[in-house]
Each structure stands twice: as structure tokens, then as C-alpha cells.
Amino acid sequence: MSLLPASLERLIVLLSRLPGIGERTATRLAFAALAEGDEYLGDLARSLDEATEKITYCKSCHMLAESELCRICSDPGRDSRVMCVVATIPDVLAFERSGAFRGRYHVTHGVLSPLKGVGPSELRLHNLRSRLTEQGVEEVILATPTGVEGEATALYLTRSLSDLGLRVTRIATGVPMGGELEYVDPTTLSRALEGRVNV
Amino acid sequence: MRIRSLEAESFRNLEPLRIEPHERFNIFEGLNGQGKTNLLEAIYLLGALRSFRESKVSSLVHHDHPSAVVRGEVELRGMRRRLAVELTGNARRAALDGNVVSRLGAYFGHLFVVVFAPDDLTLTKGSAGGRRRFVDRAIFNVHPTYLDETRDYLKALKHRNDLLRRPVVDPELLATFDETLIRHGSRILQRRMSFLDRFAPIFQEVFSEITGSDHLGEMRYQSSVMSGDGEISRDLDTLRDQFAERLASKSRAEQRRGYTIVGPHADDLLLELDGRAARGHASQGQHRAFALALKIAELRTIREATEIDPILLLDDVSSELDESRNHALMTHLDQAGGQVFVTTTDRRWIRVNGACRVYRVEEGQVSVSSG
Numbered sequence: 001m002s003l004l005p006a007s008l009e010r011l012i013v014l015l016s017r018l019p020g021i022g023e024r025t026a027t028r029l030a031f032a033a034l035a036e037g038d039e040y041l042g043d044l045a046r047s048l049d050e051a052t053e054k055i056t057y058c059k060s061c062h063m064l065a066e067s068e069l070c071r072i073c074s075d076p077g078r079d080s081r082v083m084c085v086v087a088t089i090p091d092v093l094a095f096e097r098s099g100a101f102r103g104r105y106h107v108t109h110g111v112l113s114p115l116k117g118v119g120p121s122e123l124r125l126h127n128l129r130s131r132l133t134e135q136g137v138e139e140v141i142l143a144t145p146t147g148v149e150g151e152a153t154a155l156y157l158t159r160s161l162s163d164l165g166l167r168v169t170r171i172a173t174g175v176p177m178g179g180e181l182e183y184v185d186p187t188t189l190s191r192a193l194e195g196r197v198n199v
Numbered sequence: 200m201r202i203r204s205l206e207a208e209s210f211r212n213l214e215p216l217r218i219e220p221h222e223r224f225n226i227f228e229g230l231n232g233q234g235k236t237n238l239l240e241a242i243y244l245l246g247a248l249r250s251f252r253e254s255k256v257s258s259l260v261h262h263d264h265p266s267a268v269v270r271g272e273v274e275l276r277g278m279r280r281r282l283a284v285e286l287t288g289n290a291r292r293a294a295l296d297g298n299v300v301s302r303l304g305a306y307f308g309h310l311f312v313v314v315f316a317p318d319d320l321t322l323t324k325g326s327a328g329g330r331r332r333f334v335d336r337a338i339f340n341v342h343p344t345y346l347d348e349t350r351d352y353l354k355a356l357k358h359r360n361d362l363l364r365r366p367v368v369d370p371e372l373l374a375t376f377d378e379t380l381i382r383h384g385s386r387i388l389q390r391r392m393s394f395l396d397r398f399a400p401i402f403q404e405v406f407s408e409i410t411g412s413d414h415l416g417e418m419r420y421q422s423s424v425m426s427g428d429g430e431i432s433r434d435l436d437t438l439r440d441q442f443a444e445r446l447a448s449k450s451r452a453e454q455r456r457g458y459t460i461v462g463p464h465a466d467d468l469l470l471e472l473d474g475r476a477a478r479g480h481a482s483q484g485q486h487r488a489f490a491l492a493l494k495i496a497e498l499r500t501i502r503e504a505t506e507i508d509p510i511l512l513l514d515d516v517s518s519e520l521d522e523s524r525n526h527a528l529m530t531h532l533d534q535a536g537g538q539v540f541v542t543t544t545d546r547r548w549i550r551v552n553g554a555c556r557v558y559r560v561e562e563g564q565v566s567v568s569s570g
Contacts, residue, residue, distance in 0.1 A: 112372070114359075114362050114372075114376070119369065119372060120371075120372060147351075148351050149354075149358075152358070156375040160371055185302050186308075186343055187347045190344055
């Protein structure tokens with residue numbers, strides 16, 4: 001490593017801090033970026049600058065945004081009567097990819113975990129109640145993860161929102177579409193059986 | 200169910216191993232400390248992905264090697280499957296027919312193993328934890344999803360205990376984890392009750408076979424979720440209500456002590472001899488009869504539930520049993536069918552009539568014995 005210029009070394013160290021990237025991959029990425037030439041490097045540097053400068057969190061739903069409100073919150077075409085509570089930003093992207101949801105979101109940025117010191121005040125819940133009442137929401141869909149902590153978070157929200165008189169629902173768990181039942185893991189399959197619905 | 204071939208590399212002190220076990224009895228003879236139990240442990244690992252001794256995965260790897268591998272070909276109802284487990288540090292990787300299994304839960308159910316080791320002989324005398332573990336392992340053999348369920352329950356329990364330890368706690372948050380505990384705990388209780396409903400009569404029958412009907416051996420599940428002689432409901436919704444009621448009545452005691460005292464983690468399986476607690480009243484020999492009956496009943500329950508003869512691993516138990524109990528065990532083994540792996544310091548203890556293959560185990564080397 002000592003053969004490399006200090007600036008390049010710094011770039012490699014910074015890249016290798018990202019998840020899934022070890023020192024070898026970081027080195028490869030750094031060399032590939034150099035090989036792309038000055039124009040690419042300038043673009044890359046500018047977009048990093050811009051990201052630092054412009055990216056912030058939506059004041060309303062806590063999604064990524066470039067202004068006070070994110071694009072979803074400022075879109076008048078979205079259905080304000082339904083709100084989906086998710087734990088992370090990638091969860092919003094997943095719902096958006098599905099195209100099945102046209103309501104608003106609320107990103108909690110985590111799930112309850114007493115052992116890790118994450119309580120309700122560590123989650124971005126401070127404005128959830130006011131959003132629900134002020135925006136005339138009729139249904140909250142709880143889409144936190146299905147593990148013990150995600151379920152507990154959904155339970156907590158169900159309890160603490162119960163006085164608002166809204167319809168509170170939990171997303172279904174079960175069998176993936178187009179999958180062969182044989183390959184579904186037994187725990188998922190038994191939950192799918194428990195959560196069966198009338199046809 | 201039958202193991203057709205078994206291989207192990209860098210597993211504890213074992214030299215690279217490749218054997219083709221007999222379909223009935225496989226006797227591993229050798230002095231203590233030569234690696235006999237390690238061999239059974241390798242078989243157990245292949246089925247259960249962990250040790251039956253209280254060992255960390257990392258301690259299973261030979262200290263001079265970075266990783267260990269155990270492979271086996273298992274035949275079940277005419278189908279042959281290749282199982283493999285690789286251990287590196289504390290990480291486990293399992294493969295089925297050469298494909299790495301991404302969720303370990305999907306691996307289970309291809310090799311049922313029941314182990315009977317000297318530690319089991321103190322089951323009736325020892326801690327409640329040992330008896331809970333016995334029940335939980337037996338259930339896991341019939342319902343692989345039980346592993347996820349117990350893991351989830353323990354997670355819920357730890358979160359709740361963390362809250363109970365705090366001087367001040369948001370009541371809404373505690374109520375959330377009360378309910379989380381109840382949800383996961385009720386599932387565990389329901390599994391245990393439905394297992395014991397099937398298991399208890401079989402146990403009673405086996406116990407009377409072993410003791411020649413002189414004594415009555417019974418079991419009773421004592422749950423922290425019920426007060427006095429209350430009966431745990433078999434219906435999940437009612438069970439949840441019972442759990443919630445009990446939890447509410449103990450809430451002050453729990454906050455004072457700072458941990459959860461109601462739930463399946465605090466239960467016990469009471470064993471009774473002629474209506475009295477075996478723990479205080481059974482003789483040494485009777486304790487062993489209990490242990491033996493529990494194990495044989497476990498095998499029979501698995502067979503009844505799955506129509507599969509599980510593989511039995513017997514770790515040097517005969518030398519700990521007296522003549523008549525050893526005879527009862529051998530008679531059972533001959534009647535039961537299924538593949539058996541036995542370790543012993545002296546093969547004369549193993550008086551089975553069925554066909555067998557004898558191996559010598561010496562300094563980690565396993566070889567077919569000529570005689």
C-alpha cells in the first residue's frame with residue numbers, strides 16, 4: 001500500500017468502509033475510477049458534493065429528500081387516506097417498485113429493541129400522530145419487518161394509535177408468489193397457514 | 200433412516216475418517232479419550248448442526264486446522280441425500296445434495312438423531328433446565344420449525360427482561376413486550392403440551408417394561424403460567440388468555456426482581472415414582488430407569504409421529520447401567536430396529552442379537568475391527 005500516493009490510499013480506505021466492500025474491492029474500484037479519466041472523476045466528485053449539500057430527510061415522512069418535503073409527500077396525486085409505516089428507506093423503494101401502493105409513507109428508521117437501547121423515542125415517531133390526524137388518514141398499514149422486534153414495533157404502534165379511531169392493519173406474511181411450496185421454509189409456511197383467508 | 204457413508208475432516212481429534220456403517224449396529228470400541236464420543240458428535244452435528252455436549256461450534260474444529268467438514272449420505276424411504284456441514288470458527292455452513300442452504304432452518308428434517316449419553320442419566324436428578332432441554336430437543340426432532348420458535352421466544356424474553364431491569368419504564372412499551380412474550384411463549388407451551396400428550400403414555404408404558412411393572416412412573420408438566428393444579432389449555436387463544444392473566448398477577452413480583460418469572464423458560468417436567476417426586480424418592484437405579492425410559496419413549500414417539508426410525512447414538516451408557524437395566528436397553532434395541540451407533544470401552548457390554556460391525560477407535564483413528 002505504501003507504494004500508492006497518499007490521496008489514492010485515502011480513497012481506498014474510505015471506499016472500503018462501505019458495506020460489502022473489502023480492501024481488495026475498494027482498490028479495484030479506485031483504480032477503475034482513475035482509469036475512467038478526469039471527466040468521470042469530476043462528475044463523481046461533484047455528485048458526492050451535491051449529495052452532502054442537498055440530501056436531507058423529509059420533515060414529514062423521514063424519507064430521503066432534497067427539500068423540506070420528499071417527492072412523495074409533495075405529490076398531490078397520492079392518496080392521503082392511507083399511510084404505510086415502514087422501518088427503512090429501502091422498504092419504501094420496495095413498495096414503490098411494486099406500484100401497488102398509492103398512499104403516503106412514514107419511515108421509522110428502525111425497530112424497537114430494548115436490548116440495543118432503541119425505544120419509541122429513538123424511532124422517528126414524534127410526528128406520526130399529528131400526521132395521521134392532520135392529513136385525514138383513515139387507514140394505517142403497519143409494514144415493519146416480520147421478526148420479533150418488527151412485530152413488537154407493529155404491536156406498539158397498534159396499541160398507541162388505538163385511541164385515534166383509525167383502521168390499523170398489518171401486512172400479510174406467507175408464501176412468495178410463483179414459488180413452489182416445497183421450497184418455502186417451514187416457519188413461513190406455518191405462518192401462511194395460520195394467516196389463511198376466506199375465498 | 201440410515202447413514203450409508205460418513206466422512207469427517209479436521210473434526211476434533213479425529214483423523215480423516217471415512218466409514219460405511221452397518222445398517223443396524225455399529226460398535227465403536229476403545230479406551231477413554233481416543234475419540235469415540237467425537238465420532239458420535241460428528242454424526243449429531245450432521246443432523247442437528249450443533250453439538251450434543253455443551254460445546255461451542257468452534258471447539259469442534261481441530262485446533263491445527265482452520266475449518267472442519269462432516270459429510271454423510273443418508274437414505275430415507277429409498278431416497279439418498281448428501282448432507283454436509285462445514286465449520287469455520289463459529290460459523291456453520293450446511294449443504295444439501297451439494298447446494299449450500301441459505302437458511303439453516305431448511306436443512307433440518309433429513310437426518311433424525313437421538314443421543315443417549317451418561318449426562319442423560321441424571322435427567323431426573325438434575326436441573327429443570329436439563330429437563331426442558333430434553334423436551335425441546337425431542338419436539339425439535341418432530342417439528343423443525345420449533346427451533347425458530349424457541350429462538351424468537353428467547354429474544355422476546357431478553358428484551359422484556361431488559362425493560363424489567365430499568366428503574367423507570369414506559370408502561371406502553373412494557374405492555375408491548377408483555378404481549379410479545381405471550382404470543383411467542385404460548386406457541387412454545389402449545390407445542391410442549393401436544394408433545395407431552397403423546398409422549399407421557401408411551402413413557403409410562405416403557406417405564407413399566409423396564410421396571411417389570413413393580414413401579415408406576417409418571418410425568419407432569421409444571422408450568423409457571425398456571426397456578427396450583429390448573430390445566431394448560433390446548434387451544435392457542437385460551438392459552439394466551441391464561442398466560443396474560445398469570446403475567447398480570449405476577450407483574451409486581453417481576454418488576455421487583457427485574458426479570459420474567461412467568462413463561463415456558465421457567466417451567467419443569469416433574470417425574471413421579473408411585474405418585475411421589477422422583478427427585479427426592481427414587482434410588483440411584485430408579486433414576487437410571489427413568490432416564491432410560493425417557494430416551495426409549497423419545498425414540499418411540501418420533502417413530503410414531505414420523506414413521507421413521509431415528510438414528511440412535513449411545514455414548515458409553517452400558518457401563519453406567521446395572522445388569523438388568525442394560526438387558527432392558529439391549530432388548531429394546533433389538534426389538535426397535537433402526538440404525539444404532541454405540542461407543543463402549545468393552546464390547547462385551549453390548550449384547551445385541553442383531554447384525555453388527557465393530558470398529559476400533561485409537562488416537563482419533565477409526566478402523567474396522569477384524570474380530
